[in-house]
Amino acid sequence: MEKEMESIYNNVAISDCARCEKQKKCGKHMVIIVILVISIFVALSIAVGILFMHCFSMSDELTELKKNRTGQERILSEIETMKVALRNLSRSCPQGWFAMGSSCYYISENKMTWLEARYYCHELNSKLAIITSMNEMDSLFKLLKGYDGLWIGLHRDSNEINSWKWLDGAKMTFSYWGNKEPNNEKKNEECVEVLSGAWNDEACSERRTFMCKKTYSC
Structure with a gap:
């Protein structure tokens, strides 16, 4: 037990x-x-x-x-x-040129035929003034005061007697003709001058002051 x-x-x-x-x-x-x-x-x-x-x-x-x-x-x-x-x-314009917008303008005191003026402007790397708008023409009056009878780059189109074009070949898109102009009074008025603040057709052989135009150079 x-x-x-x-x-x-x-x-x-x-x-x-x-x-x-x-x-x-x-x-x-x-x-x-x-x-x-x-x-x-x-x-x-x-x-x-x-x-x-x-x-x-x-x-x-x-x-x-x-x-x-x-x-x-x-x-x-x-x-x-x-x-x-x-x-x-x-951007600047050469001495003796006037700046307006994006362009430079030169007014010559020398009187030349339209063709001579054209070549003179070409030598200055520019053209007889090609005016592209009514506003531009209005603005140019400030520069043109005191000048009467001044060539611009507008001439009669040789292919169309009643048509006008600019030196760059562009057709005239607006006009600033004086009263009853153009009238081709001399029967050979093929070129255009600014006379008394308006455009006037004139014989290209006449001697006038003139205006060149070019764009700004940098």
């Missing part, structure tokens, strides 16, 4: 020891799991913090880049404005 009781006691003791060992192992595993969870949480927190810092840094850099780009665009715009201003400053 005593042996049986001792055996039972020993079995219980062994069972208790086994349970204790198992509990110790479980406790160690729980500690390890808790440590791992904490470590993962800390690592994630650090990673999230780094990501936030990186995002803020990138946001600052992006803002700075936008500021720099805006500054660069402003500088480029200012440079372009300066280029335009310099180009305008570099």
Whole structure:
């Protein structure tokens, strides 16, 4: 009987020891799991913090880049404005010429035939004045004050007796004729002069002052 009781006691003791060992192992595993969870949480927190810092840094850099780009665009715009201003400053008419719009005008004091005046203007890298609009003609009155009988680059079309064209071959698109002009009074009035502020047909062999015209040179 005593042996049986001792055996039972020993079995219980062994069972208790086994349970204790198992509990110790479980406790160690729980500690390890808790440590791992904490470590993962800390690592994630650090990673999230780094990501936030990186995002803020990138946001600052992006803002700075936008500021720099805006500054660069402003500088480029200012440079372009300066280029335009310099180009305008570099445009000039030769001495003795008058500037108006994008053209230069020269009025000769010497009297020549229409053909001589044409060649004279050609030598000056220009043409007898080709007037392209009513506004231009109106503006030219300021230059033409004091001049009466002045050749311009308009002449009768040899192929059409009642048609007129400019030296560049363009047809006359507007007219500024004086009263009852053109009248071809001398029967050979093939060229045009500015007379008393209006156009007048005149014989090309007559000697008149004249006006040359060319575009700005840079």
